[in-house]
Amino acid sequence: MNSQTPQQTINLEELGVTFVIPSGWTPEIQDEYMFLKHDSISGLIVIFENKTKSTNKLLILANKGIEDEGVALTSLNDFKITSENTVIGHYQGVFMDYVVKAYAIGKINGLGSGVTILAIAEPKDFNDILKDEAEKLNSSIVFKEVKLSAKTQFWTNRLVGKSLRYFNTKTDFDYNGNTSTGISDKEIINLFNDGSFYYYINNQSIVQSETLRNENRSSGDFRIITYDEISYLQLFFNGNTLEFKLTLNSEKNTLLNGRRYLVVDRDD
Numbered sequence: 001m002n003s004q005t006p007q008q009t010i011n012l013e014e015l016g017v018t019f020v021i022p023s024g025w026t027p028e029i030q031d032e033y034m035f036l037k038h039d040s041i042s043g044l045i046v047i048f049e050n051k052t053k054s055t056n057k058l059l060i061l062a063n064k065g066i067e068d069e070g071v072a073l074t075s076l077n078d079f080k081i082t083s084e085n086t087v088i089g090h091y092q093g094v095f096m097d098y099v100v101k102a103y104a105i106g107k108i109n110g111l112g113s114g115v116t117i118l119a120i121a122e123p124k125d126f127n128d129i130l131k132d133e134a135e136k137l138n139s140s141i142v143f144k145e146v147k148l149s150a151k152t153q154f155w156t157n158r159l160v161g162k163s164l165r166y167f168n169t170k171t172d173f174d175y176n177g178n179t180s181t182g183i184s185d186k187e188i189i190n191l192f193n194d195g196s197f198y199y200y201i202n203n204q205s206i207v208q209s210e211t212l213r214n215e216n217r218s219s220g221d222f223r224i225i226t227y228d229e230i231s232y233l234q235l236f237f238n239g240n241t242l243e244f245k246l247t248l249n250s251e252k253n254t255l256l257n258g259r260r261y262l263v264v265d266r267d268d
Helices: 057-066 128-139 150-159
Strands: 010-013 019-020 025-030 034-036 044-050 066-068 071-075 080-083 084-093 098-108 114-121 163-171 178-193 196-207 210-226 230-237 239-247 254-258 259-265
Touching: 019 128, 019 178, 034 150, 057 071, 057 080, 057 084, 057 098, 098 128, 150 163, 150 210, 150 230, 163 254, 178 230, 196 230
Parallel strands: none
Antiparallel strands: 010 019, 025 034, 034 044, 044 114, 066 071, 071 084, 080 084, 084 098, 098 114, 163 178, 163 259, 178 196, 196 210, 210 230, 230 239, 239 254, 254 259
């Protein structure tokens, strides 16, 4: 009897893409990543979005490698454009504390988004079978019109065009009533209707009457998206992504990564 996991069709409406997971692979979603594990094939396949408009740009990014928490992959300098919307090549490095080799397929829709597929295994287990499975998945990809989920629409209506503000102040005094230690945090995220944002952060700390300040300003594009029923606010700037998990507390106040933010009209 064949007990392999049957193939599954995945429809990611908010990314505007569908694809078929080959038989034998079981998907698991963690934040913006989908991990596939097989019944008998060593290694795993990782699927995630890339926000690239051209294959030339995708090729440049691929050759720069991939760095994230627990991930450091270096290009083997064999990346190439194989079609008007696809780039392929190999990486080596570290993935979740394991030394690995990876086969990468980057595919774009020409409108500013796409999908990257990584077939990853330890070097001794990396083979053409794993690569062929990634190619099967790649050949099934179909791009289509983006459709927002009800949760994404809820957060879009609640936050876009508004200013999100976080304030936190704590002060301790010495025996003479003077400030000895303290912190003051201020964050402002303005979300504009055209999809751009302005982010201001000011952190101050007082230690033995000495004030330390950290002030930063950023701007770029933002997106609200929902993965596996969990919604996120993503800020894109200077090649970086800052992500906030969106939730409500019992009083229906807005929380970003568990911290309460005031949602008010912008004063710009």
